[in-house]
Amino acid sequence: xxxxxxxxxxxxxxxxxxxxxxxxxxxxxxxxxxxxxxxxxxxxxxxxxxxxxxxxxxxxxxxxxxxxxxxxxxxxxxxxxxxxxxxxxxxxxxxxxxxxxxxxxxxxxxxxxxxxxxxxxxxxxxxxxxxxxxxxxxxxxxxxxxxxxxxxxxxxxxxxxxxxxxxxxxx
Amino acid sequence: xxxxxxxxxxxxxxxxxxxxxxxxxxxxxxxxxxxxxxxxxxxxxxxxxxxxxxxxxxxxxxxxxxxxxxxxxxxxxxxxxxxxxxxxxxxxxxxxxxxxxxxxxxxxxxxxxxxxxxxxxxxxxxxxxxxxxxxxxxxxxxxxxxxxxxxxxxxxxxxxxxxxxxxxxxxxxxxxxxxxxxxxxxxxxxxxxxxxxxxxxxxxxxxxxxxxxxxxxxxxxxxxxxxxxxxxxxxxxxxxxxxxxxxxxxxxxxxxxxxxxxxxxxxxxxxxxxxxxxxxxxxxxxxxxxxxxxxxxxxxxxxxxxxxxxxxxxxxxxxxxxxxxxxxxxxxxxxxxxxxxxxxxxxxxxxxxxxxxxxxxxxxxxxx
Numbered sequence: 156x157x158x159x160x161x162x163x164x165x166x167x168x169x170x171x172x173x174x175x176x177x178x179x180x181x182x183x184x185x186x187x188x189x190x191x192x193x194x195x196x197x198x199x200x201x202x203x204x205x206x207x208x209x210x211x212x213x214x215x216x217x218x219x220x221x222x223x224x225x226x227x228x229x230x231x232x233x234x235x236x237x238x239x240x241x242x243x244x245x246x247x248x249x250x251x252x253x254x255x256x257x258x259x260x261x262x263x264x265x266x267x268x269x270x271x272x273x274x275x276x277x278x279x280x281x282x283x284x285x286x287x288x289x290x291x292x293x294x295x296x297x298x299x300x301x302x303x304x305x306x307x308x309x310x311x312x313x314x315x316x317x318x319x320x321x322x323x324x325x326x
Numbered sequence: 327x328x329x330x331x332x333x334x335x336x337x338x339x340x341x342x343x344x345x346x347x348x349x350x351x352x353x354x355x356x357x358x359x360x361x362x363x364x365x366x367x368x369x370x371x372x373x374x375x376x377x378x379x380x381x382x383x384x385x386x387x388x389x390x391x392x393x394x395x396x397x398x399x400x401x402x403x404x405x406x407x408x409x410x411x412x413x414x415x416x417x418x419x420x421x422x423x424x425x426x427x428x429x430x431x432x433x434x435x436x437x438x439x440x441x442x443x444x445x446x447x448x449x450x451x452x453x454x455x456x457x458x459x460x461x462x463x464x465x466x467x468x469x470x471x472x473x474x475x476x477x478x479x480x481x482x483x484x485x486x487x488x489x490x491x492x493x494x495x496x497x498x499x500x501x502x503x504x505x506x507x508x509x510x511x512x513x514x515x516x517x518x519x520x521x522x523x524x525x526x527x528x529x530x531x532x533x534x535x536x537x538x539x540x541x542x543x544x545x546x547x548x549x550x551x552x553x554x555x556x557x558x559x560x561x562x563x564x565x566x567x568x569x570x571x572x573x574x575x576x577x578x579x580x581x582x583x584x585x586x587x588x589x590x591x592x593x594x595x596x597x598x599x600x601x602x603x604x605x606x607x608x609x610x611x612x613x614x615x616x617x618x619x620x621x622x623x624x625x626x627x628x629x630x631x632x633x634x635x636x637x638x639x640x641x642x643x644x645x646x647x648x649x650x651x652x653x654x655x656x657x658x659x660x661x662x663x664x665x666x667x668x669x670x671x672x673x674x675x676x677x678x679x680x681x682x683x684x685x686x687x688x689x690x691x692x693x694x
């Protein structure tokens with residue numbers, strides 16, 4: 156597939172997975188990677204919600220990102236009003252809140268099913284991309300295997316299920 | 327989670343601040359109070375802009391209005407505790423309220439709604455303690471709790487009565503609680519308590535759940551197996567009968583003939599078998615007139631502590647419960663709740679969440 160040239164919005168899970176498999180450099184140098192402040196916070200020790208935490212230097216992370224966006228209550232309120240029944244974590248919600256303010260050709264990379272359901276619900280299925288696809292298109296193959304939820308095949312399967320679950324398959 | 331959370335919370339906050347609908351309408355810039363009324367009843371949806379005005383003008387967080395994993399102005403608790411201050415109790419209640427609110431919000435989404443109808447016991451505060459005991463005995467028979475009722479009580483409460491029972495890590499001094507929401511009944515038990523006390527708390531809170539409308543319990547009560555106000559005494563008598571029904575006690579013969587020196591050992595042995603405290607057993611036998619009060623008083627509390635064991639049990643029941651964990655796992659797997667959010671709710675890592683699922687024999691929704 157042709158490499159995506161527009162902004163790529165990534166969530167905490169993706170940043171952590173990239174650092175875990177040693178692919179952050181490939182991702183951040185291959186794309187215009189952007190995120191939100193809450194996701195950067197969640198990559199730091201004490202906020203990762205992982206048993207074995209990774210040491211990620213915040214300054215280095217920010218320096219390798221194209222942009223780190225602040226998110227306002229007004230932007231988060233849009234998420235709460237439009238999709239009140241999907242419970243996202245702080246960073247995931249802020250990332251979507253930011254994404255919904257943009258009109259350019261962004262794509263979003265985040266493996267959580269609730270985040271994916273959110274995208275499907277709002278008709279943004281085509282904006283969702285797997286980490287494996289991004290790395291593959293950039294000509295990078297991680298030394299350690301990516302977890303299943305970061306693979307293209309898994310994403311396609313889940314998006315199909317969510318599409319049907321949301322009642323969109325009948326349209 | 328799609329019910330009118332925002333409207334209900336605006337109303338709760340308005341009432342807490344003692345504001346009229348007119349005053350709130352002026353705050354929002356609406357021309358009349360009808361708009362506020364329509365928002366509060368859910369007839370009219372709040373816009374994102376109005377929500378931000380509410381956050382700014384009322385000085386609360388956005389989550390206060392939008393987070394379905396919060397109890398705001400709803401849910402009544404009744405705690406069993408010993409020497410726990412109101413502030414500490416209130417902080418713990420907020421935390422427990424999040425688990426309960428989350429379960430309430432997501433269980434229906436994954437096909438695990440609470441029962442439509444509630445069971446209740448036809449007992450009032452004016453009835454005799456013997457009536458509460460008889461109700462306990464009948465409960466055991468009707469729900470077939472068997473020879474050791476403590477073993478099956480949680481299962482019956484969950485499966486037959488639709489009560490959410492959660493084993494929780496609570497402060498020392500908190501034994502448990504009953505919580506009533508319009509849609510859900512919950513019992514919290516401190517899983518660090520010894521087994522006999524846990525079972526007694528469970529049966530005691532069951533009484534409160536089954537009699538809540540007729541006898542709403544106090545917000546906080548001292549945890550003890552005897553005494554307390556009338557409702558507490560009725561609850562204790564019911565609990566004793568549930569855990570130690572007469573047919574179960576009949577198996578252990580005549581207590582009046584046991585020599586004083588052997589009584590403590592016998593009480594401890596039988597209590598262990600019934601999975602109750604020896605102290606509760608002693609007073610149950612007195613209530614049934616199978617043991618004379620004078621004989622009961624010859625047995626010191628020290629002789630019955632930990633049912634005569636030097637070492638207290640170390641195996642704790644797993645945290646929360648299987649039905650609760652199943653709902654969380656299903657919600658994550660179906661993309662109703664994100665894995666990080668679910669882990670945060672339980673103050674766990676995502677890996678711990680997978681372990682919690684494994685502990686309860688539930689399919690983990692995330693890859694470790």
